[in-house]
Amino acid sequence: MSWKTLDDMTLSGQRVLVRVDINVPMDAGRVTDATRIERIAPTIRDILAAGGKPILLAHFGRPKGQRVAEMSLQHLVPALEDTLGAPVVFAADCVGDAAQAVVDALQPGQIALLENTRFHAGEEKNDPALALQMAALGDIYCNDAFSAAHRAHASTEGLARHLPSCAGRLMQAELSALEAALGTPERPVTAVVGGAKVSTKLDLLGNLVEKVDTLVIGGGMANTFLAAQGIGVGTSLAEHDMTETASDILAKAQTLGCTILLPTDIVVARAFEANAPNETLPVDACPQDAMILDAGPASVARISEALKASKTLIWNGPLGAFEITPFDAATNAAAREAAALSASGALVSVAGGGDTVAALNQAGAADSFTYISTAGGAFLEWMEGKELPGVAALSNAS
Structure with missing residues (x-):
């Protein structure tokens, strides 16, 4: 340093x-x-x-x-x-x-x-x-x-x-944790990135496919990537104008040898409300009048296997509509798996971002993560590979 x-x-x-x-x-x-x-x-x-x-x-x-x-x-x-x-x-x-x-x-x-x-x-x-x-x-x-x-x-x-x-x-703890996660991490490295929109995390995704071995994409962002592959997403939150960009990220990841994990099964409902009637379906079977609100158990199993095979984890964003039950299931299950691996010493896990901290706390997993960042924008910009003026100033100082 x-x-x-x-x-x-x-x-x-x-x-x-x-x-x-x-x-x-x-x-x-x-x-x-x-x-x-x-x-x-x-x-x-x-x-x-x-x-x-x-x-x-x-x-x-x-x-x-x-x-x-x-x-x-x-x-x-x-x-x-x-x-x-x-x-x-x-x-x-x-x-x-x-x-x-x-x-x-x-x-x-x-x-x-x-x-x-x-x-x-x-x-x-x-x-x-x-x-x-x-x-x-x-x-x-x-x-x-x-x-x-x-x-x-x-x-x-x-x-x-x-x-x-x-x-x-x-500051020392934040920088040391982020350096361990993205600077000189122990490999394999997995990143979990969720949230609503691809457009707000373009720089993040572009940087991560260059740095990590496996990239798990969840939440509304995953719907955009599914749509980019020609998979129907019904009335789900998705940025259809970003499908070409999503395709470019998929192609870049393939070229760089980064495995991208998208849902293989989905939990759908026709109302965005707690305990709405729902069903678990194959990813390509979303009804036109339904919305994807969470990843299914088969998807969670794939994520868990990726976590078990990893040495380092970076987590930003939930895998589904974690604010309402039962659409918090995938986020809770994956977070608890990461927490258990971290507690056993098998995984170095670093997480940050407002929704992320809330989701991990809700899952009862936060205390077992190696490090939880309290920073929002700074954490994201670091993950995007950008130079942070406050950090650069310390590096250049006498």
Whole structure:
């Protein structure tokens, strides 16, 4: 790896600017899910234990360069103190006199929380002057916000140009997991990609067929690939204008020696609702007035065999309409198989994406996966093979 971690930095007595993602859900001024705060705790505790002074930089919502009271990070102080177990001192700005006063008065064992970086229009424009103002508040820059690493903002990319820089524990874990899954994985590698539309995951599919040995395609995306092969999909969600693109991906995979697994049997219904009357049919027998809502048991068996033969798994997206029963069956079964293989040490499994995390949690499989990414867009862009500005900045930093 070309980026430094906290272990490479001398932290004692140093002001450490830590870019975090604490863009958490709230209701009536209270945090309703503290998962993102919990994920940054190891970084903050390690800095405090080493005698450093953590100064948190973060965005919240989309204030578009304006001060919006509801998007103030001050609302997060109680949740931060509860989770981190240390006093948090809030500054009414992320630069200037208000921030400087809080940083200067920060005592050992305290944490500074600076106001929403996006209250400044220069944040999303990666304004060099704003990054320089932020840099004046610290001695070291630590990026622990992988989920924001695909954005070239002042606090995610610009800051690394001005201070000795490193990855925080969460960033380190994300990068290490993704490197193990796509950079230098143990083979064979299988990827599971589901979701509604091929058009939103073209770059992802194009990159994966070059990197993995087996690619499982599920969800509405699979219907588009089936249609590309001349198989009727009834009233199913499918992008019929993308069938030529799907055919190109199939051809590319064949040329590269990547096996693509599509459903061989399907679960169909005539209504998209929980417990709708349904039947399991061969993949080429979908009635014209029915929709495909899940892969069938024979398809799941093929996926399970592919997982058992693999050493590495990357998972993004469900295999069917997992939100409603019984059309969550394929996703649940495959996820539990992957979880069992991971728990036994036979498989390195990395998963990410909003629907993915929800589906794996629903299946009771998430805790056994090797790594679950909390990042959305950044996780996808990494899988697409794109350079992430926040990561590149750490690699290029002093």
